[in-house]
């Protein structure tokens with residue numbers, strides 16, 4: 703086990719669950735790992751390097767090979783369509799992608815406006831439905847868009863449903879279930895297959911047991 707493994711970890715809400723999985727799989731991550739503001743964290747005892755990335759950017763680091771592995775939401779993988787392999791469904795950060803809007807939102811003949819952080823996912827979805835829409839890209843607080851008349855509907859993540867409910871919106875269509883995945887750069891996988899298989903085996907045991 704000589705090669706260094708570089709792993710792109712998403713900052714934010716996936717981080718804690720992902721770090722817990724790694725610890726349950728027996729990797730010795732020090733407590734400072736969780737509170738640090740450092741963007742590159744070396745764990746020499748494990749011969750591992752962690753890159754702390756924005757969740758939307760994890761697939762980019764892995765595609766370019768600057769990280770061998772990464773943990774990314776399926777939503778990010780669908781949106782970014784990067785050239786990476788998916789190794790394992792980690793079954794964490796469960797949520798789903800949905801179309802939502804005001805309760806009285808009607809489908810009209812003219813192209814409706816759809817606001818979203820996921821323009822590719824949304825345009826593929828509406829094309830498959832045979833619906834012509836105009837996509838408006840936003841970076842967050844997507845639920846605002848139908849409330850202030852920027853868009854007729856939104857495509858966004860729903861987890862508890864609280865954000866929709868508290869803003870008087872309803873889910874109209876379920877697009878797909880989302881969990882976080884372990885992904886790998888295809889070249890890294892060829893070069894470091896033993897180390898990566900060991901990590902996958904250890905993580906799969908934890909996932910299966912939970």
Ligand SMILES: Nc1ncnc2c1ncn2[C@@H]1O[C@H](COP(=O)(O)OP(=O)(O)OP(=O)(O)O)[C@@H](O)[C@H]1O
Nearest residue numbers: 713714715716757775776777778795796797859861
């Ligand atoms: N409400 C949610 N519940 C569970 N998982 C979620 C939820 N919203 C997003 N996710 C998952 O977490 C990932 C995003 O995490 P996070 O919210 O920390 O990032 P972000 O929205 O990009 O952050 P930021 O708002 O700082 O840009 C998504 O890619 C998705 O897989």
Ligand SMILES: O=P(O)(O)OC[C@H]1O[C@H](OP(=O)(O)OP(=O)(O)O)[C@H](O)[C@@H]1O
Nearest residue numbers: 842843844858859860861862863864865
């Ligand atoms: O169904 P819920 O449990 O309410 O979760 C859904 C909300 O969580 C995410 O937003 P986030 O908190 O990441 O903020 P953002 O709008 O800035 O992306 C998502 O975009 C929804 O707004």
